[in-house]
Amino acid sequence: xxxxxxxxxxPVVFRDRAADHAFPFYTGTQRVLDTAGRVERFxxxxxxxxxxx
Numbered sequence: 001x002x003x004x005x006x007x008x009x010x011p012v013v014f015r016d017r018a019a020d021h022a023f024p025f026y027t028g029t030q031r032v033l034d035t036a037g038r039v040e041r042f043x044x045x046x047x048x049x050x051x052x053x
């Protein structure tokens with residue numbers, strides 16, 4: 001792996017006491033995609049579509 005380009009990883013454990021189960025999970029940053037904006041941009045560019053001729 002290249003140094004300096006990967007997110008920082010932290011050891012985090014989620015413990016569910018009701019089920020007596022524990023597991024670690026990723027705590028780095030996530031990207032949120034704006035899918036509604038992408039659909040609107042597609043419709044502006046190509047129209048809403050419709051029946052094919």
